[in-house]
Amino acid sequence: MTKFAIKSLFAASVFALVASASAFAADTYKLDAGHTSVTFQYTHFGFSHPTGKFMNAVGSVTLDDATPANSSVEVSFDINGINTGVAALDTHLKSADFFDAAKFPTATFKSTKVVQTSATTADVTGDLTIHGVTKPVTLKVTLNKKDVHPMMKKVDAGFTATGTINRSDFGMGNYVPAVSDQVDLYIEAEAIAQ
Amino acid sequence: MFRFATVCLAFGLMTTPAFAADTLTFEPDHTSVVFQYPHFGMSHPSGKIMGATGTLVLDKDDPANSTVDITLDMKTLTTALPDFDTLLKSEKYFDIAQFPTATFKSTNVELTGENTANITGDLTIHGITQNAVLAVTFNKKAFNPALFKTGYGFSATAHLSRKAFGLGNLEPIVGDDIDLIIDAEVY
DSSP states (O other): OOSSOOSOHHHHHHHHHGGGTOSOSEEEEEEOGGGOEEEEEOOBTTTBOOEEEEOOOEEEEEEESSOGGGOEEEEEEEGGGOBOSOHHHHHHHHSTTTTOTTTOOEEEEEEEEEEEOSSSEEEEEEEEEETTEEEEEEEEEEEEEEEEOTTTOSEEEEEEEEEEEEGGGGTOOTTTTTBOSEEEEEEEEEEEEO | OHHHHHHHHHTTOOSOTTOSEEEEEBOGGGOEEEEEOOBTTTBOOEEEEOOOEEEEEEESSOGGGOEEEEEEEGGGOBOSOHHHHHHHHSTTTTOTTTOOEEEEEEEEEEEOSSSEEEEEEEEEETTEEEEEEEEEEEEEEEEETTTTEEEEEEEEEEEEESGGGTOOTTTTTBOSEEEEEEEEEEO
16 A cells, blocks of 8 residues: 555555546456465364365456445356365265256356455455355455566456355255355455456 | 363273373375465465375373374375466475475474464475474364264464475565465374
């Protein structure tokens, strides 16, 4: 953040981009697939907390500096990319027992509401569609940094987001409660200004 | 865990009453080390290493006498980005052709609470050994019906400097401070 008295990170990006004399208050950023991941974590018999990860998410973030509540995000990712580190588990999770990737190969998140909670944080509510089921989820999002990417020479915005779902809400409740219904989501994202 | 284990012994629930120490083996499909680092301050990518072999020798009379000896298979390293995995496994970073395993051998266990302990030990990665401290939490001891065995589950965290292990490429754009998030099950 700059040394000026700025009320919100969205206003800061207006200052940063004013030289481009853009008439638009909203800036669109495209997700950098190689630096965007969705990690899920659950509890196994109460013993440990295994994780799995999806990479190569595609989508965009639109930041509206004048009216932050008008910002939005739209993301989709390929279920077939699931990676838990245990090949047999990846296969099992993609099967009809869980994600049924053959029928539902893509998961999506489309924001419906953004409430800014501090200069660098916002609660982003949206429709999460997994396994063909759509439910509202609220993610707590933090803007880690917004700066010119040293290699791409474009503004890069980096985010961390967390959320929680109950997998049974999405029709994936097998083995509850031995394997927890609650699944924590950890999202890391970088988006490049267009 | 340590108090619970003592209670178990007192109630004679152990089937091998002659032994105060139980040797438990790490279950490789439910033991993992996740490493996480800052990428240019923007985001926090992570990778995971599995393939654990080794033991936890649990001394129920004196839990601080317990020892851990674990080896991880560096071939299992995965970030879910195959090209990046290839780079990390190459001689530019982990050089797994020369150093196919990472190990941790405990030297001290300090109980810090009813279910927590700091475990100090020798951590060897990339052929270099450094002192490391794991902040460990005991999650549960129970019968696992899928394995038909009684086991223990733990979580732990640690921090390390990758430079200290000769893995300092691209520092400081990619941060030096690595977070380790460990989950383990032993039976």
